[in-house]
Amino acid sequence: MDFMTDLSCKECGKRYSADRQYVCAECFGPLEAAYDYCAVARAVSPSAIAGRPANLWRYRELLPVEGPPATGFQSGCTPLVRATRLANALGLQELYLKDDSVNHPTLSYKERVVSVAVTRALELGFRTIACASTGNLANSVSAHCARLGLRCFVFVPDSVEPAKIVGSGVYQPQIVRIRGNYDDVNRLCSEIGGEYGWGFVNVNLRPYYTEGAKTFGFEIAEQLGWRLPQHTVLPVAGGTLLPKVCKAYRELGELGWVAGSSKIHGAQAAGCAPIIQALHAGLTEIHPVKPATIAHSIAIGNPADGPYVLDCIRETGGWGEMASDEEIIDAIQLLAETEGIFTEPAGGTTLAVCRKLVEQGRIPGHESVVVGITGNGYKATGSIADRMNGSVHLSASLKSFREWYLSRSSSIEGRVL
Amino acid sequence: MSVLVRIPTPIRQYTEQQSEVVLEGRTVSEVLENFKARFPDAGTRFFASGSKTSRFVNLYLNDEDIRFLNGLQTTVAEQDTLSIILAIAGG
Numbered sequence: 001m002d003f004m005t006d007l008s009c010k011e012c013g014k015r016y017s018a019d020r021q022y023v024c025a026e027c028f029g030p031l032e033a034a035y036d037y038c039a040v041a042r043a044v045s046p047s048a049i050a051g052r053p054a055n056l057w058r059y060r061e062l063l064p065v066e067g068p069p070a071t072g073f074q075s076g077c078t079p080l081v082r083a084t085r086l087a088n089a090l091g092l093q094e095l096y097l098k099d100d101s102v103n104h105p106t107l108s109y110k111e112r113v114v115s116v117a118v119t120r121a122l123e124l125g126f127r128t129i130a131c132a133s134t135g136n137l138a139n140s141v142s143a144h145c146a147r148l149g150l151r152c153f154v155f156v157p158d159s160v161e162p163a164k165i166v167g168s169g170v171y172q173p174q175i176v177r178i179r180g181n182y183d184d185v186n187r188l189c190s191e192i193g194g195e196y197g198w199g200f201v202n203v204n205l206r207p208y209y210t211e212g213a214k215t216f217g218f219e220i221a222e223q224l225g226w227r228l229p230q231h232t233v234l235p236v237a238g239g240t241l242l243p244k245v246c247k248a249y250r251e252l253g254e255l256g257w258v259a260g261s262s263k264i265h266g267a268q269a270a271g272c273a274p275i276i277q278a279l280h281a282g283l284t285e286i287h288p289v290k291p292a293t294i295a296h297s298i299a300i301g302n303p304a305d306g307p308y309v310l311d312c313i314r315e316t317g318g319w320g321e322m323a324s325d326e327e328i329i330d331a332i333q334l335l336a337e338t339e340g341i342f343t344e345p346a347g348g349t350t351l352a353v354c355r356k357l358v359e360q361g362r363i364p365g366h367e368s369v370v371v372g373i374t375g376n377g378y379k380a381t382g383s384i385a386d387r388m389n390g391s392v393h394l395s396a397s398l399k400s401f402r403e404w405y406l407s408r409s410s411s412i413e414g415r416v417l
Numbered sequence: 418m419s420v421l422v423r424i425p426t427p428i429r430q431y432t433e434q435q436s437e438v439v440l441e442g443r444t445v446s447e448v449l450e451n452f453k454a455r456f457p458d459a460g461t462r463f464f465a466s467g468s469k470t471s472r473f474v475n476l477y478l479n480d481e482d483i484r485f486l487n488g489l490q491t492t493v494a495e496q497d498t499l500s501i502i503l504a505i506a507g508g
Contacts, residue, residue: 028473030506190505302475303506
Protein backbone atom coordinates (compact mmCIF):
# COMPACT_ATOMS: atom_id res chain seq x y z
CA MET A 1 0.00 0.00 0.00
CA ASP A 2 1.10 3.51 -0.78
CA PHE A 3 1.25 5.90 2.17
CA MET A 4 3.09 8.75 0.45
CA THR A 5 0.45 10.83 -1.28
CA ASP A 6 2.53 13.33 -3.26
CA LEU A 7 5.12 16.07 -2.93
CA SER A 8 4.35 19.54 -1.66
CA CYS A 9 6.37 22.74 -1.89
CA LYS A 10 7.74 23.72 1.51
CA GLU A 11 7.29 27.38 0.62
CA CYS A 12 4.03 27.82 -1.25
CA GLY A 13 2.35 24.45 -0.66
CA LYS A 14 1.77 23.67 -4.35
CA ARG A 15 1.36 19.91 -4.85
CA TYR A 16 3.20 17.70 -7.32
CA SER A 17 3.02 14.02 -8.11
CA ALA A 18 5.85 12.03 -6.55
CA ASP A 19 8.14 11.70 -9.55
CA ARG A 20 11.39 13.28 -10.69
CA GLN A 21 10.41 16.86 -9.91
CA TYR A 22 12.45 18.32 -7.04
CA VAL A 23 11.82 22.06 -7.01
CA CYS A 24 8.56 23.98 -7.18
CA ALA A 25 7.86 25.29 -10.67
CA GLU A 26 6.19 28.37 -9.21
CA CYS A 27 8.56 29.61 -6.51
CA PHE A 28 11.60 27.28 -6.86
CA GLY A 29 11.19 26.17 -3.25
CA PRO A 30 12.12 22.59 -2.23
CA LEU A 31 9.57 19.80 -2.48
CA GLU A 32 8.84 17.48 0.41
CA ALA A 33 7.03 14.14 0.63
CA ALA A 34 3.54 14.17 2.11
CA TYR A 35 1.70 11.19 3.62
CA ASP A 36 -1.77 10.00 4.49
CA TYR A 37 -1.28 9.78 8.26
CA CYS A 38 -4.73 8.30 8.82
CA ALA A 39 -3.76 5.41 6.56
CA VAL A 40 -0.43 5.06 8.36
CA ALA A 41 -2.18 4.97 11.75
CA ARG A 42 -4.54 2.27 10.52
CA ALA A 43 -1.76 0.17 9.02
CA VAL A 44 0.94 0.18 11.67
CA SER A 45 1.51 0.68 15.38
CA PRO A 46 4.47 0.78 17.78
CA SER A 47 3.84 -2.85 18.73
CA ALA A 48 3.85 -3.91 15.07
CA ILE A 49 7.10 -2.03 14.52
CA ALA A 50 8.66 -3.75 17.55
CA GLY A 51 8.37 -7.09 15.74
CA ARG A 52 10.12 -5.96 12.56
CA PRO A 53 13.76 -6.48 11.53
CA ALA A 54 16.29 -4.09 13.07
CA ASN A 55 16.85 -1.73 10.15
CA LEU A 56 15.59 1.69 9.10
CA TRP A 57 12.82 0.18 6.98
CA ARG A 58 10.84 -0.72 10.11
CA TYR A 59 9.28 2.75 9.63
CA ARG A 60 8.60 2.25 5.94
CA GLU A 61 5.01 3.56 6.05
CA LEU A 62 6.58 6.94 6.88
CA LEU A 63 9.18 6.75 4.10
CA PRO A 64 8.67 7.91 0.49
CA VAL A 65 8.81 4.64 -1.43
CA GLU A 66 6.12 2.59 -3.11
CA GLY A 67 7.56 -0.91 -3.31
CA PRO A 68 9.93 -3.04 -1.24
CA PRO A 69 13.27 -1.57 -0.16
CA ALA A 70 16.27 -2.15 -2.41
CA THR A 71 19.06 -1.61 0.08
CA GLY A 72 19.81 -0.70 3.70
CA PHE A 73 18.82 -4.03 5.20
CA GLN A 74 21.51 -3.67 7.87
CA SER A 75 21.39 0.14 8.05
CA GLY A 76 19.87 2.13 10.89
CA CYS A 77 18.86 0.82 14.31
CA THR A 78 22.16 2.09 15.67
CA PRO A 79 22.80 2.14 19.43
CA LEU A 80 21.26 4.74 21.71
CA VAL A 81 23.95 4.73 24.35
CA ARG A 82 23.17 5.79 27.92
CA ALA A 83 26.29 7.86 28.61
CA THR A 84 26.70 8.04 32.38
CA ARG A 85 30.40 8.87 32.60
CA LEU A 86 30.04 11.60 29.99
CA ALA A 87 26.89 12.85 31.73
CA ASN A 88 28.84 13.21 34.97
CA ALA A 89 31.55 15.14 33.16
CA LEU A 90 28.98 17.54 31.69
CA GLY A 91 26.81 17.87 34.79
CA LEU A 92 23.84 16.02 33.32
CA GLN A 93 21.69 13.27 34.80
CA GLU A 94 20.17 11.64 31.74
CA LEU A 95 22.31 11.75 28.59
CA TYR A 96 22.12 9.50 25.54
CA LEU A 97 24.23 9.32 22.40
CA LYS A 98 22.51 8.33 19.18
CA ASP A 99 25.54 6.61 17.73
CA ASP A 100 25.50 6.55 13.93
CA SER A 101 29.31 6.27 13.92
CA VAL A 102 28.61 2.53 13.71
CA ASN A 103 25.89 2.68 11.07
CA HIS A 104 26.24 -0.15 8.52
CA PRO A 105 28.02 -0.29 6.10
CA THR A 106 30.06 2.95 5.88
CA LEU A 107 29.81 4.29 9.42
CA SER A 108 27.77 7.47 9.21
CA TYR A 109 24.19 8.70 9.36
CA LYS A 110 24.22 8.92 5.55
CA GLU A 111 23.18 5.26 5.24
CA ARG A 112 19.69 6.39 6.17
CA VAL A 113 19.24 8.97 3.43
CA VAL A 114 21.05 6.88 0.83
CA SER A 115 19.00 3.72 1.47
CA VAL A 116 15.82 5.67 0.86
CA ALA A 117 17.14 7.73 -2.08
CA VAL A 118 18.56 4.75 -3.95
CA THR A 119 15.43 2.69 -3.43
CA ARG A 120 13.34 5.54 -4.77
CA ALA A 121 15.80 6.19 -7.62
CA LEU A 122 15.27 2.65 -8.86
CA GLU A 123 11.51 3.06 -8.62
CA LEU A 124 11.79 6.22 -10.74
CA GLY A 125 13.91 4.46 -13.34
CA PHE A 126 17.36 5.94 -12.65
CA ARG A 127 20.25 3.59 -13.39
CA THR A 128 23.15 5.95 -12.68
CA ILE A 129 23.45 7.34 -9.18
CA ALA A 130 25.55 10.33 -8.14
CA CYS A 131 26.06 12.73 -5.26
CA ALA A 132 27.81 15.90 -4.10
CA SER A 133 29.57 15.05 -0.88
CA THR A 134 31.97 16.14 1.85
CA GLY A 135 33.02 12.46 2.07
CA ASN A 136 30.61 10.45 4.17
CA LEU A 137 27.80 10.61 1.64
CA ALA A 138 30.17 9.54 -1.13
CA ASN A 139 31.20 6.51 0.95
CA SER A 140 27.61 5.49 1.50
CA VAL A 141 26.43 6.06 -2.08
CA SER A 142 29.44 4.11 -3.37
CA ALA A 143 28.79 1.14 -1.11
CA HIS A 144 25.06 0.88 -1.76
CA CYS A 145 25.55 1.26 -5.52
CA ALA A 146 28.25 -1.42 -5.47
CA ARG A 147 25.98 -3.97 -3.86
CA LEU A 148 23.23 -3.14 -6.33
CA GLY A 149 25.54 -3.09 -9.35
CA LEU A 150 24.64 0.48 -10.26
CA ARG A 151 26.86 2.96 -12.10
CA CYS A 152 28.02 5.58 -9.63
CA PHE A 153 29.67 9.04 -9.72
CA VAL A 154 30.69 10.80 -6.53
CA PHE A 155 31.78 14.45 -6.51
CA VAL A 156 33.90 15.63 -3.59
CA PRO A 157 35.97 18.73 -2.75
CA ASP A 158 39.77 18.59 -2.70
CA SER A 159 39.82 18.94 1.08
CA VAL A 160 38.10 15.60 1.76
CA GLU A 161 39.96 13.42 4.28
CA PRO A 162 42.17 10.70 2.71
CA ALA A 163 40.31 7.89 4.49
CA LYS A 164 37.07 9.10 2.95
CA ILE A 165 38.59 8.93 -0.55
CA VAL A 166 39.75 5.36 0.07
CA GLY A 167 36.40 4.61 1.69
CA SER A 168 34.68 5.47 -1.58
CA GLY A 169 37.35 4.21 -3.97
CA VAL A 170 37.25 0.66 -2.68
CA TYR A 171 33.73 0.33 -4.09
CA GLN A 172 34.93 1.47 -7.54
CA PRO A 173 32.70 4.44 -8.26
CA GLN A 174 33.98 7.21 -10.49
CA ILE A 175 35.34 9.70 -7.95
CA VAL A 176 35.39 13.26 -9.26
CA ARG A 177 37.53 15.56 -7.11
CA ILE A 178 36.74 19.21 -7.58
CA ARG A 179 39.15 22.07 -7.03
CA GLY A 180 37.15 24.06 -4.51
CA ASN A 181 35.05 23.59 -1.39
CA TYR A 182 31.83 21.66 -0.90
CA ASP A 183 29.72 24.62 -1.98
CA ASP A 184 31.53 24.65 -5.31
CA VAL A 185 30.88 20.92 -5.69
CA ASN A 186 27.23 21.38 -4.83
CA ARG A 187 26.84 24.16 -7.38
CA LEU A 188 28.44 22.06 -10.09
CA CYS A 189 26.20 19.10 -9.29
CA SER A 190 23.14 21.34 -9.39
CA GLU A 191 24.17 22.24 -12.93
CA ILE A 192 24.99 18.67 -13.94
CA GLY A 193 21.87 17.24 -12.29
CA GLY A 194 19.50 17.89 -15.12
CA GLU A 195 21.92 17.31 -17.98
CA TYR A 196 22.66 13.59 -17.94
CA GLY A 197 19.57 11.97 -16.47
CA TRP A 198 21.47 10.80 -13.42
CA GLY A 199 19.91 10.47 -10.00
CA PHE A 200 21.87 12.80 -7.72
CA VAL A 201 20.71 11.61 -4.33
CA ASN A 202 21.01 15.02 -2.70
CA VAL A 203 20.01 17.16 -5.69
CA ASN A 204 17.24 15.83 -7.91
CA LEU A 205 16.32 12.97 -5.53
CA ARG A 206 16.39 15.31 -2.57
CA PRO A 207 12.65 15.13 -1.69
CA TYR A 208 13.12 11.39 -1.07
CA TYR A 209 16.68 11.45 0.26
CA THR A 210 15.94 13.87 3.08
CA GLU A 211 13.05 11.74 4.36
CA GLY A 212 15.52 9.00 5.27
CA ALA A 213 16.95 11.32 7.93
CA LYS A 214 13.65 11.04 9.82
CA THR A 215 14.62 7.52 10.87
CA PHE A 216 17.30 9.03 13.14
CA GLY A 217 14.45 10.67 15.06
CA PHE A 218 12.09 7.68 14.91
CA GLU A 219 14.77 5.46 16.41
CA ILE A 220 15.54 7.90 19.23
CA ALA A 221 11.87 7.91 20.21
CA GLU A 222 11.44 4.15 19.91
CA GLN A 223 14.65 3.39 21.80
CA LEU A 224 13.50 5.67 24.63
CA GLY A 225 10.27 3.62 24.84
CA TRP A 226 8.23 5.92 22.55
CA ARG A 227 9.23 9.02 24.42
CA LEU A 228 10.96 12.19 23.24
CA PRO A 229 14.03 13.51 25.03
CA GLN A 230 13.57 16.99 26.47
CA HIS A 231 16.57 18.14 24.40
CA THR A 232 18.03 16.92 21.12
CA VAL A 233 21.41 18.31 20.02
CA LEU A 234 22.30 17.82 16.35
CA PRO A 235 25.06 18.89 13.97
CA VAL A 236 24.08 21.28 11.20
CA ALA A 237 25.65 21.45 7.74
CA GLY A 238 23.36 21.75 4.71
CA GLY A 239 20.30 21.61 6.95
CA THR A 240 18.94 18.13 6.20
CA LEU A 241 19.09 16.27 9.50
CA LEU A 242 17.78 18.77 12.02
CA PRO A 243 14.51 19.70 10.28
CA LYS A 244 13.87 16.04 9.46
CA VAL A 245 14.34 14.89 13.06
CA CYS A 246 11.94 17.68 13.94
CA LYS A 247 9.51 16.33 11.32
CA ALA A 248 9.93 12.79 12.66
CA TYR A 249 9.03 13.90 16.18
CA ARG A 250 6.05 15.84 14.82
CA GLU A 251 4.80 12.85 12.83
CA LEU A 252 5.05 10.57 15.86
CA GLY A 253 3.06 13.12 17.82
CA GLU A 254 0.45 13.28 15.07
CA LEU A 255 0.14 9.50 15.13
CA GLY A 256 -0.30 9.63 18.89
CA TRP A 257 2.76 7.46 19.52
CA VAL A 258 4.63 10.03 21.61
CA ALA A 259 3.55 12.91 23.81
CA GLY A 260 5.22 16.25 24.46
CA SER A 261 8.02 17.84 22.54
CA SER A 262 11.78 18.13 22.38
CA LYS A 263 13.83 21.31 22.26
CA ILE A 264 16.05 20.94 19.22
CA HIS A 265 19.49 22.56 19.33
CA GLY A 266 21.89 23.05 16.42
CA ALA A 267 25.68 22.77 16.39
CA GLN A 268 28.13 24.23 13.89
CA ALA A 269 31.89 24.66 13.80
CA ALA A 270 32.96 28.25 14.43
CA GLY A 271 34.85 28.19 11.12
CA CYS A 272 31.61 27.54 9.25
CA ALA A 273 28.59 28.72 11.20
CA PRO A 274 26.32 30.71 8.88
CA ILE A 275 23.15 29.31 10.45
CA ILE A 276 24.21 29.84 14.07
CA GLN A 277 25.34 33.37 13.22
CA ALA A 278 21.88 34.08 11.79
CA LEU A 279 20.26 32.52 14.88
CA HIS A 280 22.30 34.68 17.24
CA ALA A 281 21.64 37.80 15.18
CA GLY A 282 17.90 37.15 15.10
CA LEU A 283 17.86 36.93 11.31
CA THR A 284 15.81 34.73 9.01
CA GLU A 285 18.20 35.08 6.11
CA ILE A 286 21.48 33.14 5.96
CA HIS A 287 24.61 34.85 4.69
CA PRO A 288 27.03 32.37 3.11
CA VAL A 289 30.57 31.98 4.45
CA LYS A 290 33.80 30.43 3.18
CA PRO A 291 34.45 27.43 5.45
CA ALA A 292 37.66 27.21 7.49
CA THR A 293 37.38 24.35 10.00
CA ILE A 294 38.69 20.87 10.73
CA ALA A 295 35.07 19.70 10.72
CA HIS A 296 35.14 19.00 6.98
CA SER A 297 32.01 16.84 6.94
CA ILE A 298 29.86 19.77 8.09
CA ALA A 299 31.77 22.51 6.26
CA ILE A 300 28.92 23.83 4.13
CA GLY A 301 29.05 27.61 3.86
CA ASN A 302 25.94 28.09 1.76
CA PRO A 303 23.24 25.91 3.34
CA ALA A 304 20.09 26.22 1.26
CA ASP A 305 17.92 24.59 3.93
CA GLY A 306 19.35 26.84 6.65
CA PRO A 307 16.12 28.83 7.07
CA TYR A 308 14.28 25.60 7.93
CA VAL A 309 16.88 24.84 10.59
CA LEU A 310 16.24 28.27 12.11
CA ASP A 311 12.48 27.68 11.99
CA CYS A 312 12.76 24.33 13.81
CA ILE A 313 15.14 25.66 16.46
CA ARG A 314 12.90 28.65 17.13
CA GLU A 315 9.62 26.72 17.04
CA THR A 316 10.82 24.08 19.50
CA GLY A 317 12.42 26.55 21.89
CA GLY A 318 15.91 25.25 21.21
CA TRP A 319 19.09 27.18 20.61
CA GLY A 320 22.39 26.78 18.80
CA GLU A 321 26.05 27.37 19.39
CA MET A 322 29.34 27.05 17.57
CA ALA A 323 32.55 25.34 18.65
CA SER A 324 36.14 26.26 17.82
CA ASP A 325 38.46 23.64 16.35
CA GLU A 326 40.16 23.35 19.76
CA GLU A 327 36.81 22.79 21.51
CA ILE A 328 35.87 20.22 18.87
CA ILE A 329 39.06 18.22 19.46
CA ASP A 330 38.60 18.47 23.24
CA ALA A 331 35.10 17.06 22.84
CA ILE A 332 36.28 14.19 20.60
CA GLN A 333 38.79 13.36 23.32
CA LEU A 334 36.22 13.63 26.11
CA LEU A 335 33.79 11.33 24.32
CA ALA A 336 36.52 8.77 23.72
CA GLU A 337 37.78 8.87 27.31
CA THR A 338 34.39 8.68 28.96
CA GLU A 339 32.36 6.45 26.65
CA GLY A 340 34.83 4.65 24.42
CA ILE A 341 33.36 6.16 21.25
CA PHE A 342 35.57 7.75 18.61
CA THR A 343 33.68 10.29 16.54
CA GLU A 344 34.78 12.58 13.73
CA PRO A 345 34.91 16.38 14.18
CA ALA A 346 31.18 16.71 13.36
CA GLY A 347 30.42 14.62 16.46
CA GLY A 348 32.96 16.61 18.43
CA THR A 349 31.21 19.79 17.35
CA THR A 350 27.85 18.52 18.53
CA LEU A 351 29.17 17.40 21.88
CA ALA A 352 31.13 20.63 22.39
CA VAL A 353 27.96 22.59 21.71
CA CYS A 354 25.95 20.42 24.11
CA ARG A 355 28.56 21.23 26.76
CA LYS A 356 28.14 24.96 26.09
CA LEU A 357 24.36 24.77 26.27
CA VAL A 358 24.62 23.05 29.66
CA GLU A 359 27.06 25.71 30.87
CA GLN A 360 24.68 28.44 29.65
CA GLY A 361 21.80 26.85 31.53
CA ARG A 362 19.85 26.32 28.31
CA ILE A 363 19.96 22.58 29.03
CA PRO A 364 19.21 22.13 32.74
CA GLY A 365 21.18 19.32 34.35
CA HIS A 366 18.13 17.29 35.37
CA GLU A 367 16.51 17.18 31.90
CA SER A 368 16.95 14.35 29.38
CA VAL A 369 19.27 14.94 26.44
CA VAL A 370 20.12 13.08 23.24
CA VAL A 371 23.27 14.08 21.35
CA GLY A 372 23.51 13.00 17.70
CA ILE A 373 26.82 11.36 16.79
CA THR A 374 26.69 11.18 13.01
CA GLY A 375 30.16 10.12 11.88
CA ASN A 376 33.15 7.97 12.75
CA GLY A 377 36.52 9.19 13.98
CA TYR A 378 38.48 6.45 12.24
CA LYS A 379 37.75 8.21 8.94
CA ALA A 380 39.13 11.55 10.13
CA THR A 381 42.18 10.76 12.23
CA GLY A 382 44.23 13.65 10.83
CA SER A 383 42.35 16.19 12.92
CA ILE A 384 43.34 14.58 16.20
CA ALA A 385 46.57 12.73 15.37
CA ASP A 386 48.78 15.42 16.91
CA ARG A 387 47.13 14.85 20.29
CA MET A 388 47.81 11.12 20.28
CA ASN A 389 51.31 11.15 21.69
CA GLY A 390 50.76 8.86 24.65
CA SER A 391 52.57 5.75 23.40
CA VAL A 392 56.02 4.49 24.38
CA HIS A 393 58.31 2.48 22.13
CA LEU A 394 60.19 -0.36 23.88
CA SER A 395 62.19 -3.43 22.98
CA ALA A 396 60.53 -6.77 23.71
CA SER A 397 62.41 -7.44 26.96
CA LEU A 398 61.07 -7.60 30.48
CA LYS A 399 64.02 -5.52 31.65
CA SER A 400 63.17 -2.76 29.22
CA PHE A 401 59.55 -2.73 30.36
CA ARG A 402 60.46 -2.67 34.05
CA GLU A 403 62.87 0.21 33.55
CA TRP A 404 60.27 2.20 31.68
CA TYR A 405 57.56 1.40 34.22
CA LEU A 406 59.69 2.67 37.08
CA SER A 407 60.64 5.83 35.22
CA ARG A 408 57.24 6.71 33.79
CA SER A 409 55.89 10.13 34.60
CA SER A 410 53.30 10.42 37.33
CA SER A 411 50.90 12.06 34.88
CA ILE A 412 50.60 8.79 33.01
CA GLU A 413 50.04 6.76 36.16
CA GLY A 414 46.39 7.58 36.60
CA ARG A 415 45.65 6.43 33.06
CA VAL A 416 47.74 3.26 32.95
CA LEU A 417 46.79 1.75 36.29
CA MET B 418 28.60 44.61 -21.76
CA SER B 419 27.42 41.33 -23.27
CA VAL B 420 27.08 38.65 -20.63
CA LEU B 421 26.31 34.97 -21.11
CA VAL B 422 23.49 33.97 -18.76
CA ARG B 423 23.21 30.25 -17.94
CA ILE B 424 19.74 28.98 -17.09
CA PRO B 425 19.07 25.88 -14.95
CA THR B 426 16.77 23.12 -16.18
CA PRO B 427 13.77 23.82 -13.88
CA ILE B 428 13.61 27.43 -15.12
CA ARG B 429 13.80 26.64 -18.83
CA GLN B 430 10.03 26.16 -19.03
CA TYR B 431 9.89 29.95 -18.67
CA THR B 432 12.73 30.70 -21.11
CA GLU B 433 11.44 28.91 -24.23
CA GLN B 434 13.66 25.97 -23.20
CA GLN B 435 16.81 28.00 -23.76
CA SER B 436 19.74 26.99 -21.57
CA GLU B 437 21.84 30.08 -22.32
CA VAL B 438 21.15 33.58 -23.46
CA VAL B 439 23.38 36.61 -24.11
CA LEU B 440 22.16 39.81 -22.44
CA GLU B 441 23.43 43.34 -21.96
CA GLY B 442 24.13 45.24 -18.75
CA ARG B 443 26.77 47.00 -16.67
CA THR B 444 25.87 45.31 -13.39
CA VAL B 445 24.29 41.99 -12.39
CA SER B 446 21.14 43.94 -11.58
CA GLU B 447 20.96 45.42 -15.09
CA VAL B 448 21.52 42.03 -16.70
CA LEU B 449 18.70 40.62 -14.59
CA GLU B 450 16.41 43.49 -15.56
CA ASN B 451 17.00 42.58 -19.18
CA PHE B 452 16.42 38.93 -18.33
CA LYS B 453 13.07 39.88 -16.78
CA ALA B 454 12.14 41.90 -19.83
CA ARG B 455 13.03 39.02 -22.12
CA PHE B 456 11.40 36.28 -20.01
CA PRO B 457 8.74 37.91 -17.82
CA ASP B 458 7.40 34.59 -16.47
CA ALA B 459 10.82 33.68 -15.13
CA GLY B 460 11.45 37.20 -13.92
CA THR B 461 8.40 37.41 -11.72
CA ARG B 462 9.41 34.16 -10.03
CA PHE B 463 12.96 35.37 -9.46
CA PHE B 464 12.11 38.43 -7.50
CA ALA B 465 10.24 37.53 -4.35
CA SER B 466 9.74 41.17 -3.46
CA GLY B 467 10.88 44.28 -5.25
CA SER B 468 14.46 44.02 -6.37
CA LYS B 469 15.51 41.28 -3.94
CA THR B 470 15.96 37.87 -5.54
CA SER B 471 14.17 34.81 -4.17
CA ARG B 472 16.29 32.98 -1.62
CA PHE B 473 16.02 29.90 -3.82
CA VAL B 474 17.88 31.61 -6.61
CA ASN B 475 21.65 32.00 -6.31
CA LEU B 476 23.69 33.96 -8.82
CA TYR B 477 27.30 33.25 -9.71
CA LEU B 478 29.49 35.55 -11.75
CA ASN B 479 32.26 33.46 -13.31
CA ASP B 480 31.85 30.77 -10.64
CA GLU B 481 31.79 33.14 -7.65
CA ASP B 482 28.62 33.70 -5.60
CA ILE B 483 27.72 37.37 -6.05
CA ARG B 484 27.09 37.58 -2.29
CA PHE B 485 30.88 37.37 -1.90
CA LEU B 486 31.23 40.14 -4.49
CA ASN B 487 29.06 43.25 -4.49
CA GLY B 488 25.69 41.53 -4.69
CA LEU B 489 23.32 42.71 -7.40
CA GLN B 490 25.46 45.83 -7.85
CA THR B 491 28.48 43.77 -8.90
CA THR B 492 29.85 45.16 -12.16
CA VAL B 493 30.18 42.80 -15.07
CA ALA B 494 32.74 42.67 -17.85
CA GLU B 495 32.45 41.74 -21.50
CA GLN B 496 32.14 37.96 -21.94
CA ASP B 497 31.49 37.28 -18.25
CA THR B 498 29.23 34.35 -17.45
CA LEU B 499 26.34 34.81 -15.04
CA SER B 500 25.01 31.45 -13.83
CA ILE B 501 21.58 31.17 -12.29
CA ILE B 502 21.69 28.30 -9.81
CA LEU B 503 18.71 27.11 -7.84
CA ALA B 504 19.55 26.72 -4.17
CA ILE B 505 19.58 23.00 -3.51
CA ALA B 506 20.75 22.17 -0.03
CA GLY B 507 23.00 19.21 -0.79
CA GLY B 508 24.85 18.05 2.33
